[in-house]
Amino acid sequence: xxxxxxxxxxxxxxxxxxxxxxxxxxxxxxxxxxxxxxxxxxxxxxxxxxxxxxxxxxxxxxxxxxxxxxxxxxxxxxxxxxxxxxxxxxxxxxxxxxxxxxxxxxxxxxxxxxxxxxxxxxxxxxxxxxxxxxxxxxxxxxxxxxxxxxxxxxxxxxxxxxxxxxxxxxxxxxxxxxxxxxxxxxxxxxxxxxxxxxxxxxxxxxxxxxxxxxxxxxxxxxxxxxxxxxxxxxxxxxxxxxxxxxxxxxxxxxxxxxxxxxxxxxxxxxxxxxxxxxxxxxxxxxxxxxxxxxxxxxxxxxxxxxxxxxxxxxxxxxxxxxxxxxxxxxxxxxxxxxxxxxxxxxxxxxxxxxxxxxxxxxxxxxxxxxx
Amino acid sequence: xxxxxxxxxxxxxxxxxxxxxxxxxxxxxxxxxxxxxxxxxxxxxxxxxxxxxxxxxxxxxxxxxxxxxxxxxxxxxxxxxxxxxxxxxxxxxxxxxxxxxxxxxxxxxxxxxxxxxxxxxxxxxxxxxxxxxxxxxxxxxxxxxxxxxxxxxxxxxxxxxxxxxxxxxxxxxxxxxxxxxxxxxxxxxxxxxxxxxxxxxxxxxxxxxxxxxxxxxxxxxxxxxxxxxxxxxxxxxxxxxxxxxxxxxxxxxxxxxxxxxxxxxxxxxxxxxxxxxxxxxxxxxxxxxxxxxxxxxxxxxxxxxxxxxxxxxxxxxxxxxxxxxxxxxxxxxxxxxxxxxxxxxxxxxxxxxxxxxxxxxxxxxxxxxxxxxxxxxxxxxxxxxxxxxxxxxxxxxxxx
Numbered sequence: 001x002x003x004x005x006x007x008x009x010x011x012x013x014x015x016x017x018x019x020x021x022x023x024x025x026x027x028x029x030x031x032x033x034x035x036x037x038x039x040x041x042x043x044x045x046x047x048x049x050x051x052x053x054x055x056x057x058x059x060x061x062x063x064x065x066x067x068x069x070x071x072x073x074x075x076x077x078x079x080x081x082x083x084x085x086x087x088x089x090x091x092x093x094x095x096x097x098x099x100x101x102x103x104x105x106x107x108x109x110x111x112x113x114x115x116x117x118x119x120x121x122x123x124x125x126x127x128x129x130x131x132x133x134x135x136x137x138x139x140x141x142x143x144x145x146x147x148x149x150x151x152x153x154x155x156x157x158x159x160x161x162x163x164x165x166x167x168x169x170x171x172x173x174x175x176x177x178x179x180x181x182x183x184x185x186x187x188x189x190x191x192x193x194x195x196x197x198x199x200x201x202x203x204x205x206x207x208x209x210x211x212x213x214x215x216x217x218x219x220x221x222x223x224x225x226x227x228x229x230x231x232x233x234x235x236x237x238x239x240x241x242x243x244x245x246x247x248x249x250x251x252x253x254x255x256x257x258x259x260x261x262x263x264x265x266x267x268x269x270x271x272x273x274x275x276x277x278x279x280x281x282x283x284x285x286x287x288x289x290x291x292x293x294x295x296x297x298x299x300x301x302x303x304x305x306x307x308x309x310x311x312x313x314x315x316x317x318x319x320x321x322x323x324x325x326x327x328x329x330x331x332x333x334x335x336x337x338x339x340x341x342x343x344x345x346x347x348x349x350x351x352x353x354x355x356x357x358x359x360x361x362x363x364x365x366x367x368x369x370x371x
Numbered sequence: 372x373x374x375x376x377x378x379x380x381x382x383x384x385x386x387x388x389x390x391x392x393x394x395x396x397x398x399x400x401x402x403x404x405x406x407x408x409x410x411x412x413x414x415x416x417x418x419x420x421x422x423x424x425x426x427x428x429x430x431x432x433x434x435x436x437x438x439x440x441x442x443x444x445x446x447x448x449x450x451x452x453x454x455x456x457x458x459x460x461x462x463x464x465x466x467x468x469x470x471x472x473x474x475x476x477x478x479x480x481x482x483x484x485x486x487x488x489x490x491x492x493x494x495x496x497x498x499x500x501x502x503x504x505x506x507x508x509x510x511x512x513x514x515x516x517x518x519x520x521x522x523x524x525x526x527x528x529x530x531x532x533x534x535x536x537x538x539x540x541x542x543x544x545x546x547x548x549x550x551x552x553x554x555x556x557x558x559x560x561x562x563x564x565x566x567x568x569x570x571x572x573x574x575x576x577x578x579x580x581x582x583x584x585x586x587x588x589x590x591x592x593x594x595x596x597x598x599x600x601x602x603x604x605x606x607x608x609x610x611x612x613x614x615x616x617x618x619x620x621x622x623x624x625x626x627x628x629x630x631x632x633x634x635x636x637x638x639x640x641x642x643x644x645x646x647x648x649x650x651x652x653x654x655x656x657x658x659x660x661x662x663x664x665x666x667x668x669x670x671x672x673x674x675x676x677x678x679x680x681x682x683x684x685x686x687x688x689x690x691x692x693x694x695x696x697x698x699x700x701x702x703x704x705x706x707x708x709x710x711x712x713x714x715x716x717x718x719x720x721x722x723x724x725x726x727x728x729x730x731x732x733x734x735x736x737x738x739x740x741x742x743x744x745x746x747x748x749x750x751x752x753x754x755x756x757x758x759x760x761x762x763x764x765x766x767x768x769x770x771x
Contacts, residue, residue, distance in 0.1 A: 048497065099643075102628065108509050109480055110531070119489040119567040128415045128566075129573045136571035137633035137759055140478065141510065141531035146760025149630040155643065158628035158762055159539060162480075162510040162529040170528055177546050183626065183647075201497040205505045249469070250527040252519045358515055360527065 009180055010276065012239035012369065013224045014232045017086020018334035020220030020321045021055035025062060025082050029222075030338030039321050040216060048197055050204035055218030055322030056195045062086075064151060072134045073147065075194040075219075076111035079327075080144035081151050083221035084188060088152050092225070095235045102156030102184040103145045104175040106167030106191035108326045110141035110160070113196035144192055157184040165289065166248060167191050168222075168329025169354050169362035173246045175226055185231045190223030191330035199325075213293030218322025222330035224337070239369045241337055241350075244276040248362035258299055265303025265355060269363050273307065276365055284349030285339060286314045287332040300355050313347070315339075329354045333366065340368050373549040377771065379615040380459025380603030381711045382451035382559075385704075386422040386596060387697055390454050395715045397697070398723040399744050404698050405582065405594055411486065411566040416573065418580045422596025422699030423564055435520045442481030442507045443563040445516035447599035447704075452517045452557045459603040459615060463521055470554040472525035473514045474544045475561060475601075476536025477703035478758075480510035480529075482565035513561060525553050534665075534700070535756035536560050537600065537707030538764035542624040544604050554605065560707035561599035568702065569595050575634070577669045583700070584727040585666035585693035586673050586739040593667040596699025600707030602714070607771070618714035619768040622751070623652030629761025636672050636757055641679035644763035648753070649683075652767035656684045658751045659767075661722055663709045664739075665755040666693025667700050676755065677735045690747065692725040692740040706756035710766060713752040717770050722747050 019025035021039025022032040039055040062082035065073055073081065084103075088096075109115065118139045122128040137143055142160035149158050157178055163170040168191030175187040193199075200217055203209050209217070225237070232239055251264045273282075286304055290297035304312055317335045318324075324331055329352060336350030350366040383390060386404025387397035397404075404422045413419035424447075429438035432450035441449075452473075456463055479485075484507050491500050506512075510529045518527040526547060532539045537560030544558035572578050572593060579591035610617050625647025629640030649656060665676055680688050694712050695701075701708055712723055721744045728741035754766045 050498075098630075107531070108511070112485075112508075115485060115567070116489055116492070118571065119486055120493055122567055122570045123489060123493050128412075129570050131567075131570050131574050133571070133574045136575065139567060139571060140533045140759045141480070142533050142758065142760045142762055143633070146628070146630075146633060146762065149628045149761065150633070153630055155628050155630045155640070157626045158532075158630075158760070159626075160531045162531050164509055164511055166511070173526070174528070174543065177543070177550070177552075180550070181546055183651075197497060201500055202505045202508075205500045205502040207502065248526055248528075250515065250518050250524050252522055252524065358512070359519075360511070360515070 010242050010244045011176060011179055011226050012229050012232050013226055013241045013243060014237035014239055015087045015092050016224035016334060016337050017083050018222035018331060019057065019083055020331060021057055021218055022321055024057050025060050029334055030341050033320065033335060033338050034342055037320060049200045051209060054195055054216055057219060074111045074114045074138045076192055077144045077147045079194055079221040080105060080148050080192045083190060083223045084148045084152060087188060087223050087225055093152065095237055097185060098153050098155055100156050100185040101154045102158055103148050103154055103188045104159045104171045105145040106161055106163055106171035106326050107141060108162055108164050108167055110143055111138055111194055112198045114138035116198045164325060165328060165356035166354050166360040166362050167326035169246060169248055169364055172364055173248050176246055179228060186225060186227040188223050189226050190221060191327040192221040193219050193325045193327040195219035211294060213291045215291050215318040216322045218324040220321060220324045220327045220331055222327060222334040224333060241340060242367045242369055244365040244367055245272050246364040247272040251359040251361060253359045262299045262302035265300060265361055266306035268361050269303065269307045272363055272365055282308050282349060283347060284351060285347045286312055286351045286353060287335050288314050288316050289328060289354045291316060291318050296355050296357060300353060336366050374551065375607035376545045376548045376604055376621045377607050377610050378602050378618045378714055379605055379610050380455040381714055382455030382458060382601040383711055384424065384427060384447045384451050385598040385698060385708060386424050391458055395719060398712055398715060399721060401724045401726045401742060401744060402697060403726060410564050418578055420581055421564055421594055422701060424597055433520065441516045442484045444477060444481050444561045445513050448475055448513055448517045448561050449520050451599040451601035452521060455557060455601040455603040466555055468522050468524045470525055471523050472547060472553045472556050473518050473523055473527045474530065474540045474556060474558040475514045476530045476532065476540035477510055477513060477560060478533045478536060478562050479565045479568055479702060480513065481508050483563050484508050486566055517557065532762040533758035533760060534702055534705055535758035535762045535764040536703040537705060537710065538624065538754060538756040538766045541602060541710060541766055542764065545621045548604055548606060556604040557601055558604060559599065559601035560703040562597055562702035562704050564595060564597040579668060582727045583668040583696050585668040585696050585725050586731055586735050586737060587728050588730045588732040590668050590670065592669050594699035596701040598698060598701045598704045598708055600704055600711045602710060617771050618718050620771050622654065622767040622769045624648055624764065624766045625651050627763045631761060634759055636675040637761060638675050638679045640761055640763050641676060641757060642682055644765045645683050648765035648767050654751060654767060659689050659753045660749045661689055661752045662691040663713045663752060663754040664691050664693040665757045666695050668695060674735060677737055688737050690722050690740055691737050692723055694723055696726045706754060709754050713754055713768055717749045717752060720746060720748050
C-alpha cells in the first residue's frame with residue numbers, strides 16, 4: 001500500500017557489512033580501518049595492468065560464493081553476495097519478511113570485465129555466436145543485485161542504478177524514496193566495484209591514473225539494511241545508526257571548467273542539513289570523497305567549510321582502500337558506521353560527500369542512534 | 372498529499388519513425404521496422420535481422436557538444452528529449468532547471484562504443500585504447516549528456532534494470548514529482564543495437580530468423596532492436612494551468628523480483644508485480660482496457676506472461692498486443708516506447724496491432740489485435756516489462 005509522502009523522513013540502518021582490500025573480506029572492516037591498515041598490494045606479474053599495485057582483495061572468500069549455483073558468478077557478483085552475506089547472517093535473515101525486503105545496488109556498469117570478455121568472444125571464436133550462454137547473464141548490469149536476491153530469496157523491490165562516483169549515493173537516494181512511499185519495508189542498499197584489467201586500462205586511458213595524488217585503484221563492496229524504525233522494532237532488529245537524508249544533483253560544467261562548483265556543493269549540503277532533524281551544531285565527521293591535493297579536493301573542502309566552518313574533521317578512506325568508484329559512497333558509510341562502533345569516538349553525525357569530475361554531486365547525513 | 376502526475380510530451384527515435392507523429396502513423400499501419408543488420412558485422416551468424424535505425428543524424432540534435440563526443444545511445448536520448456519538450460509545447464527557459472530532472476533506463480548503455488573498444492583491445496592490446504571512447508562508456512553519461520545539453524540541474528539518474536528499465540525510470544520520475552522533489556522530469560529508456568546481446572540471445576536459441584511473432588503458434592523468438600522513448604512529466608496542476616495537452620495520467624506502478632532464475636520468466640513474480648501495480652494505482656483488473664505486453668515473441672515469455680495475466684484477470688484478458696512485433700526488442704527502450712505507444716493509443720483511440728500473426732497459439736488464446744490496429748476508446752492501460760534477473764515492472768496509465 002503506497003503511503004502519503006512524509007517530508008524527509010529518516011531511516012535506520014540495522015545491520016551492515018563491508019569488504020575491501022584492508023580486510024580481504026575476512027577480517028572486520030571496522031577494526032582494520034581503525035588500525036590504520038592500508039590495502040595496497042603488488043599485483044601479480046601474470047596480470048596485465050597499467051600499474052604495479054592496487055588496493056585489491058587478494059583472496060576473496062565467503063561461504064556464500066562457494067558451492068552449488070556459484071560457478072558462473074563473476075567478481076562483481078561475488079563481491080556483492082559476499083557483502084550481502086555479511087549483512088544477512090542467519091539470525092538477521094530469520095527476522096526478515098522476504099516478500100517486502102528488496103535490494104538497491106549502485107554500480108557503474110555491472111562487470112565491465114564480463115561484458116567486454118563476452119563481446120571479445122564474439123570476435124575471436126570460430127563462430128561469433130559460440131559464446132558461453134552461462135555467462136550471458138553476467139553481461140547485464142543488474143546481474144549482481146538480482147543474484148543477491150536469488151541467493152537470499154529477497155522478492156521485494158530490486159533495482160540497479162548507475163553513477164560512477166555517485167553510484168552508492170544514487171542507490172541510497174533511490175532506496176529512501178522507495179521506503180518513503182511504501183514500495184518496500186526493508187532494503188539492502190549498497191555499492192560495488194570490482195578491480196579488473198578493463199577498469200584499470202579505462203582509468204589509465206582517461207588520464208585519471210596520472211592525476212596528481214590519485215590514490216590508486218581499489219575494489220570492494222559495502223551494503224547495509226535500511227528500514228524505518230517501526231519495521232525494525234517490530235522485527236526485533238536493533239538500529240545501529242540513522243540516515244537523516246540524502247541529496248544528489250547535477251552541475252553542468254562547461255569544458256571541464258569547474259566554475260561555481262564549490263558553491264553548488266555548499267548549497268547541496270546546506271539544503272540537506274536544513275531539511276533534516278538536525279540541531280544546528282555539527283558534532284560530526286565528514287567522510288569525504290577527494291584526496292588532498294586534487295583540484296576537486298579544494299572545491300570539496302571549500303564547499304564544506306562554507307557550510308560547516310573551518311573546524312571540521314575530515315576523514316578520507318581512500319588513503320587506506322584506494323579509489324573504489326561505485327562502491328566508494330557505500331564504503332564511506334561503512335567508515336562512519338565503523339567509527340561510531342568505537343564508543344570512545346563521541347561524534348554524533350557523519351556527512352558523506354561524493355563529488356565527481358563530471359558534475360554529479362551528492363551528500364548523505366547519518367547520525368548515531370541514541371539509546 | 373501526493374500530487375497527480377501526467378505525461379504531456381512524447382519523444383521517439385525508432386526504426387518505425389522519429390518523432391511522435393511518424394511513430395503514431397506507423398503504429399496505426401502496423402509498420403515493421405525490421406531490416407538486415409548493417410551496423411555490425413553479421414558474418415558467421417545464421418540470422419541477421421533486427422530493428423535497426425537506418426537514418427539518424429546526430430548533428431541535427433546535438434548542439435551543445437560535439438556529437439562525436441557522446442555515444443549513439445546518448446545521441447538518441449538527446450534527440451528524443453528535444454522532441455518530447457517540443458511536443459509538450461513548453462519552453463525549457465521557463466522551467467527552473469534545479470526543479471527538473473532526468474531519469475533514463477538502459478540495458479546495454481553505450482554498447483557500440485564498448486564494441487569498438489573490444490576490437491581495439493583484440494587487435495592492438497589494452498595499451499592502445501582510445502581515451503575519448505573510454506569517457507563515453509559509463510551508462511550514467513547517457514542521462515548526463517541530455518542534462519548537459521538541456522542545462523538540467525536536478526536529479527540526473529540512469530537506471531540499469533535491463534529490459535524493464537524504461538518502466539523503472541518512469542516510475543522513479545513519477546515518484547520524484549508526486550512527492551514534490553521535482554516539478555518536471557524527462558524519463559524513458561534507450562539502447563543501441565548490440566552485437567554481444569544479439570550473440571547472447573542467439574546462443575540461448577531465442578533469436579527469430581526473420582520476424583518477431585508474439586503470441587503466434589509458430590513464433591521463433593525475438594529480434595533485437597534499438598531506439599529511445601522519452602516522456603515529459605509534470606504535475607496535473609502545472610499541465611492544466613498552462614493548458615497543456617495531456618496524454619495520460621500515471622496512476623501508479625508496481626515492481627517485483629522473481630528471486631529464482633537469471634533468465635527464465637517466472638509466473639509468480641509477474642503476478643506479484645501486476646498485483647502491486649493494481650494496488651498502487653487503486654484499480655481492479657476489470658478496469659484495464661488494454662495490456663501493452665512485454666510480448667518478446669519467445670516461446671517461454673509469451674506463454675508465461677499470458678498465464679500470469681489469466682490468473683489476475685480471471686481467465687478473460689482485455690485486448691493485448693505487443694509492439695515488439697514491429698520494433699523488435701529494443702531492450703532498455705522497449706517499455707518506454709511501449710509507454711509512448713500506450714499514450715498515443717489512449718490519445719488517438721486505437722490499439723496498435725501485434726503484427727506477423729498467422730495463427731494465435733491455442734495454448735495462449737488471447738485477442739492480440741492481430742495484424743491490424745483497431746479503433747478503441749481506452750481509459751486504463753497496463754504496460755508490462757520483465758527483465759533478466761527477474762526484475763519485473765508494470766505501469767498503469769489512465770486517461771484524464
